[in-house]
Amino acid sequence: QVQLVESGGGLVQAGGSHxxxxxxxxxxxxxxxxxxxxxxxxxxxxxxxAISWSGGSTLYADSVKGRFSISRDNAKNTVYLQMxxxxxxxxxxxxxxxxxxxxxxxRLNYDYWGxxxxxxxxx
Numbered sequence: 001q002v003q004l005v006e007s008g009g010g011l012v013q014a015g016g017s018h019x020x021x022x023x024x025x026x027x028x029x030x031x032x033x034x035x036x037x038x039x040x041x042x043x044x045x046x047x048x049x050a051i052s053w054s055g056g057s058t059l060y061a062d063s064v065k066g067r068f069s070i071s072r073d074n075a076k077n078t079v080y081l082q083m084x085x086x087x088x089x090x091x092x093x094x095x096x097x098x099x100x101x102x103x104x105x106x107r108l109n110y111d112y113w114g115x116x117x118x119x120x121x122x123x
Contacts, residue, residue: 002026002098002112009094009117012086016121020081022096022114030074033099036081037107038092039116045095049081050104059104064090086121093118 008020022034035050049070050059058070067086072079079096094117097110 002029002032004096004098004112004114006094006096006114006117009119011120011122014086014088014121014123016086017082017084018086018119019083020094020096020117020119022079022081024077024079024098026077029077029098031100032112033101033104034070034072034079035097035099035104035110036070036079037095037097038090038119039095040089040092043092045107047105047107048094050099051079061105083119086119088121088123091119091121 003025004022006022012018033052036048037045038048039045047061051070051072055072067084069082096114098112099110101109103109
């Protein structure tokens, strides 16, 4: 069992940077790959980024590639999402999730989810 709690959401100006954190409880955190998803009003939840259990492999959605960076610290049971060059279209509730599957972009493969944190990018 893994419990996830996101933090760091807020209001950011377009072009700015922001970092989200996701703290996990449970001794098995380091055995899970971790992903970030987001959901804007009226839209489906979409994949943003994922990182393997070791941190050696990452994957990004095309919409955030080159602007966002995912990382993890297994000693702290925490995964991060560094967001740079933010755009108004990045406005959404951001969720972290844990998976044992290799198909990172599919939200159906994630077993555990956080409650989400709101990020609003103003133009």
